[in-house]
Amino acid sequence: MRRVAIVHDYLNQRGGAERVALELSGMWLSAPIYTSLYRPDSTFGEFMSRRVITTFLDQLPVDRGFRNLFPLYPLAFRQLGEINADVVIASSSGWAHLARAAPEALHVVYCHTPARWLYGGEYLGGSGTGALRHAAIRPALSRFRRVDRNAASRADLYVANSENVRRRVKVVYRLEAPVVPPPIDVDRFRPTPRGERLLVISRLLPYKHVDLVIRAATRVGLGLDVVGDGPELTRLREIAGPKVTFHGAVDDQTVVELTQSCRTVCVAGEEDFGMVAVEAQAAGKPVVAYGKGGSLESVEAGLTGVFFHERTERDLIAAITAADALETPPDVIAEHAHRFSPATFRTRLTQVITRALEERHSRRR
Incomplete structure (x- = not known):
């Protein structure tokens, strides 16, 4: 495939979303990875051999409190400017899809879930200070949802990691999304x-x-x-x-x-x-x-x-x-x-991206 760029929410943990970002990076070894912040000691070591580009959030002294920076993530990803590549793939559970792809790029969002803190109160409202924090930001949620949905509408292709998430994408963004389950080693x-x-x-x-x-x-x-x-x-x-x-x-x-x-x-x-x-x-x-x-x-x-x-x-x-x-x-x-398996993930994701590129090319002829 042509020039590819990868965007991920944050590289500071060893979760399933980070495994997907790592697999994407393995598919396109020369692709730069754009992310809000990167903590090499807290995520998979393989990222150290990749070109990782971060935002100003990477300079802030936050570790456990990185989720509290949510008002700053839209600004951080906007600060990256337009990402210049033939295909921009955002691995997103709330933030990476906010990054802007250059107009000529095919902008693909691999959606782990629409942002839980925006569309599912349980994420922040479990207990203790989490519930208080959710109550404090409630007045601003409508504005954040508007920013989130506008970003989703700019994507050329949404891909869901499950039927469960496909249904959420349909409800939240009114978008159809093919399903490509994540790679499991x-x-x-x-x-x-x-x-x-x-x-x-x-x-x-x-x-x-x-x-x-x-x-x-x-x-x-x-x-x-x-x-x-x-x-x-x-x-x-x-x-x-x-x-x-x-x-x-x-x-x-x-x-x-x-x-x-x-x-x-x-x-x-x-x-x-x-x-x-x-x-x-x-x-x-x-x-x-x-x-x-x-x-x-x-x-x-x-x-x-x-x-x-x-x-x-x-x-x-x-x-x-x-x-x-x-x-x-x-x-x-x-x-x-x-x-x-990872092989199944690679095959299915390549198929849906290739199909989207072909459809875009046919529309422009």
Whole structure:
């Protein structure tokens, strides 16, 4: 393909969106990556070999508080000016699509989700100061939504990471979006027998509902490993029982080891897609997931996992018990995960971008 530029919200964590940005960078190794801020020690090391271009936000002394800078992100991405490339691909869950592509560029947005803090109050309204912060910014939300929707309307092509997000894009932006599931490096894992401990891999944010898993595991005395970091950490430690272990942010090899040795992986949030659930299945482990959102697309009930539909300890404990009773062999569970390989992602994304380029060319003839 021609000259490509990549835009990403921020490179300061090891989440699913960052894995997508890394895969995009692997597809187009010479493509520069534009982002609001970059913390090499906090994200995937492979980005250090790429050309990363940041905004003035990169100079501010913020780490955990980077989400509080939301009033500045539109200005930061506008400061980048028009990005000059044949194809500009924004990996966006709220900000990267605000960057402007040069008029002759095909502007593609790979949408992880429309901004949760704009269109889903749960993101900031979980508890404590988050709820207060959401109340404080409510008067400005209409203006931010207008800026957000105007930016979305400038894109030539929206691509959703799941049917779940495709529906959100349709409702929020009134845009049609083909679905290309994100790349999951399933070959990192091998199916293994179940262990003894539950596992959660998540950013520790209110809308992820890690507290529910901790309370349920503590109530019935199950061992639980929690992988991830975030502003909820202190509160979660306070409610955790003696069999809950917090590992913080860990490297990829530790994620593989914990996943392959666990009993069941629990996903309590309403996921946009659910990359952790796919990784769990790649290791042959059943998934217990909240029965809404992207998990419905990545987990097959009764075969590779169990859904719970009420966020109560009782419902979650029942689902964990049901998952224990599943008789699906680990290799069969793992086979289900291979539908989401990086090769499949690359093929499908290239197809939709090539089609958009061809349609644009035919309109201009």
